[in-house]
């Protein structure tokens with residue numbers, strides 16, 4: 253058998269191509285009995301709720317990131333795949349109403365009506381709710397369609413099978429799917445790359461996170477059977493030929509991944525530390541344009557370095573070990589000016605300013621930058637090992653890169669948690685070739701690379717140990733074997 257060659261030949265992905273749309277479900281995301289039953293049930297629920305049948309369905313998948321964490325916002329490539337677990341939107345347009353009525357098949361999410369005006373402010377006084385992700389996607393769609401498009405009333409039923417708060421990006425499945433549903437309801441379409449970029453901007457804005465674009469990119473551009481290397485600025489994707497002898501298990505540590513907690517503001521804090529590290533290295537290395545350098549890939553290029561791994565030397569040479577205070581950073585020996593001025597040219601200035609203004613904040617620069625440089629290099633090494641001939645050593649090499657990624661996330665980026673570390677340990681003890689946290693961290697999921705055919709054994713080991721006191725219902729949602737699935741698509745009812 254030559255599965256490697258078969259996988260490699262299925263690699264063509266056209267990021268400038270339109271999002272797939274068809275009246276043939278099997279062409280889009282499969283027409284298994286289970287899928288057909290799900291859409292039938294959604295049609296029945298939709299009709300009961302809105303008194304009419306849906307006109308089309310949109311699928312938007314969750315994702316798992318195999319390697320490359322917290323580097324997308326530094327414009328370095330990442331390596332995720334789209335999951336079978338998805339959010340499906342059943343949609344009908346209704347010119348007699350205005351606004352968007354959104355309903356959810358889960359009782360946990362209350363019905364809501366969103367304003368027809370795409371520029372209406374998000375009413376998140378009581379916190380960000382599920383419908384605000386729809387609103388973000390809706391706004392993104394109008395941003396692309398332009399003012400000439402009059403909003404049509406929309407009725408939407410959402411059925412989510414992406415575990416929420418779990419590091420497999422239910423949020424981006426919501427924003428990409430909502431954007432796509434809104435475009436389709438207004439007779440528009442976009443390229444996959446445009447869809448990803450529109451949803452990313454809107455989601456980041458709505459939620460106040462200084463996010464990179466990984467999640468929306470793989471959601472919009474995933475291809476069945478393929479892990480993908482996602483490159484940013486410009487946004488492109490390329491299939492990665494993972495050895496056919498391995499497969500992946502995703503497992504949730506059952507603590508939700510909180511990216512914005514208290515004054516610490518974990519995610520935005522890391523992004524801001526990265527900005528400060530980038531600018532401080534650039535300034536100390538004598539780059540006149542240091543203030544306009546906003547990510548570590550731009551820094552790498554300005555320093556004429558050949559690859560991200562080469563940045564490690566600049567990191568050690570220019571940044572001290574341990575935390576910096578604001579006063580230290582503003583001292584003449586470092587920036588010699590206020591941090592607000594240092595950050596003036598960054599795209600999300602308001603959010604970055606909020607981070608540096610937090611009472612008593614200190615900033616780890618060397619550790620964070622070291623993670624970014626080494627992690628970006630690990631992605632390239634992983635992709636290169638997959639591209640070469642697969643030997644007995646290839647899987648061991650890929651596993652080691654995943655393990656190093658986890659250690660770097662835990663020790664240098666400090667985005668792991670006790671539960672995530674424990675779950676990684678259980679997976680490794682059960683024979684996983686590599687295991688690491690996936691997504692932002694601080695909770696959520698791990699991804700383990702296991703010998704194909706051994707998925708059930710690794711899952712059984714997790715059940716016996718990590719999930720020992722959990723019900724079958726909790727377990728069945730918490731961990732699953734996963735293979736790369738297709739990206740977002742529109743299924744039009746005949």
Ligand code: NG1
Nearest residue numbers: 321322419421463464465466691692
């Ligand atoms: P999660 O928290 O898993 O959705 C987040 C970011 C990504 C990326 C990862 C870390 C959002 C929407 N996504 O993913 O862009 O930075 O963390 O690699 O914030």
Ligand code: MG
Nearest residue numbers: 421422423424
């Ligand atoms: Mg998310």
